[in-house]
Amino acid sequence: MTTNPKKLAKPPEHPLDDLIRTERIPHIWCPGCGIGTVFSSCLSAIKATELPYNQFTMVSGIGCSARGAGYIKLDSFHTTHGRAIPFASGIKMARPDLKVIVFSGDGDLFAIGGNHFIHAARRNMDMTVICVNNLTYGMTGGQVAATTPNMAKSTTTPLGNPDSPFNLPLLAYAAGASYVARWTILQTRDLTTAINEAINHKGFSFIEVLSPCPINYGRRNKEKPIDTMKLYQDHTIIKHGANPAEADIDFGKGVVIGKFIHIDKSTCDDRYTEMHRPCIDD
Amino acid sequence: MAFWRVPLDTQEIQVTLGTVCIIDDRCKGCGYCIEFCPKDILQFSEKFNRKGYHPPIVTKEGECVNCHYCEIICPEFAIFSVESEPAETK
Ligand SMILES: Cc1ncc(C[n+]2csc(CCOP(=O)(O)OP(=O)(O)O)c2C)c(N)n1
Ligand code: SF4
Ligand code: SF4
Ligand code: SF4
Ligand SMILES: [Mg+2]
Numbered sequence: 001m002t003t004n005p006k007k008l009a010k011p012p013e014h015p016l017d018d019l020i021r022t023e024r025i026p027h028i029w030c031p032g033c034g035i036g037t038v039f040s041s042c043l044s045a046i047k048a049t050e051l052p053y054n055q056f057t058m059v060s061g062i063g064c065s066a067r068g069a070g071y072i073k074l075d076s077f078h079t080t081h082g083r084a085i086p087f088a089s090g091i092k093m094a095r096p097d098l099k100v101i102v103f104s105g106d107g108d109l110f111a112i113g114g115n116h117f118i119h120a121a122r123r124n125m126d127m128t129v130i131c132v133n134n135l136t137y138g139m140t141g142g143q144v145a146a147t148t149p150n151m152a153k154s155t156t157t158p159l160g161n162p163d164s165p166f167n168l169p170l171l172a173y174a175a176g177a178s179y180v181a182r183w184t185i186l187q188t189r190d191l192t193t194a195i196n197e198a199i200n201h202k203g204f205s206f207i208e209v210l211s212p213c214p215i216n217y218g219r220r221n222k223e224k225p226i227d228t229m230k231l232y233q234d235h236t237i238i239k240h241g242a243n244p245a246e247a248d249i250d251f252g253k254g255v256v257i258g259k260f261i262h263i264d265k266s267t268c269d270d271r272y273t274e275m276h277r278p279c280i281d282d
Numbered sequence: 283m284a285f286w287r288v289p290l291d292t293q294e295i296q297v298t299l300g301t302v303c304i305i306d307d308r309c310k311g312c313g314y315c316i317e318f319c320p321k322d323i324l325q326f327s328e329k330f331n332r333k334g335y336h337p338p339i340v341t342k343e344g345e346c347v348n349c350h351y352c353e354i355i356c357p358e359f360a361i362f363s364v365e366s367e368p369a370e371t372k
Contacts, residue, residue, distance in 0.1 A: 011305045011307070012303040012305060012362075014305065014359045014360075014362055015353070015362055016359060017359070020359060025359060026307075026310065026333065031311055031335070032310075032312040032314075032357075033357060034357060035357065036356075036357025036358055036359075037314075037354075037355055037356070037357045039357075040354065040356070040357070040359060044354065186318075188351070188354040188355055189354065225312055225313075225314075226314075226317055229314065229317070229318075
């Protein structure tokens, strides 16, 4: 009998393999892209809730970040561009018992999908929205986004972005979100804790995660992946409870990160149940 | 570890030791684990994986403190640490 010398020994199992569609790994994300770290942190947070996996669902829009829904081994939905939140709202209203997680990019959630975001926040729709903010439209080649910092270069602003970016935590808070936090992929443990807290929080939870896109943002702005990580290390200030109005993204001045808002208020599904499903227990 | 003054309980404190597991063919060579390992015990290896990247190797066997940071920062699910069996430690 001969043995095939090319056949490798079974590689060791990663602790998150039970939540990943391992047959699709390696994923499409570029070397040094931070999306994989945000995704991994999200899986760890799901695990840490100790809830059965069939209590969760993940919804994504379109973009590199939005590929997350395709790699998680749960019921998940890769929807159309910008429509992850309305799709997720539908799931929540039909199945209020589910933990609904939206995992998508800054362009998807705040440019084409911006209006859906503000209205879901206004209604305090019970869901967890994780926004991978890489300051650009990664998937389509690095065009200027609503989150691109002032003067940063992109394919469509070769001389630098003349406009100011959104302050996402302020936007979320002003619209009515009841949990708001911002981390970078470097503070991975804090990020996982935040996602875990957000999943357990009843109400609209928003977590912005700053994440490198070395290929389509970093390259044009002279930032190697490690340089971006050094920015996250040296030019961020952890300030829990900070006023979101002070959370503008300007690495020159220092970017405020931490948990900004965590309040209780009635959710859309609670109010709906009260008004329209009075006999739900029968 | 070097101390300016040795804590009184150094003899009693048990430092957890870890074993690093690397799934070579998942690595894309970003170097984050190498850069941010607090014990500075990872390095790019000479070998290539199936996709042509150099996965990390452990340079100082037995110095991993099982902090899991390489595991949580890795975007590729390519590295993780497990607590060493007491027999393996030191
Ligand atoms: C209706 C529609 N308009 C435009 C596009 C092209 N498009 C695909 S991804 C994308 C932007 C994605 O940016 P972001 O959400 O930040 O994701 P990233 O790739 O940066 O993770 C755009 C404009 C599309 N797919 N559908
Ligand atoms: S293009 Fe940018 S965001 Fe997309 S996978 Fe590559 S590095 Fe990540
Ligand atoms: S577990 Fe911690 S000490 Fe061990 S290799 Fe990973 S980062 Fe380094
Ligand atoms: S962090 Fe992961 S992908 Fe990056 S070099 Fe280390 S093992 Fe490879
Ligand atoms: Mg983006």
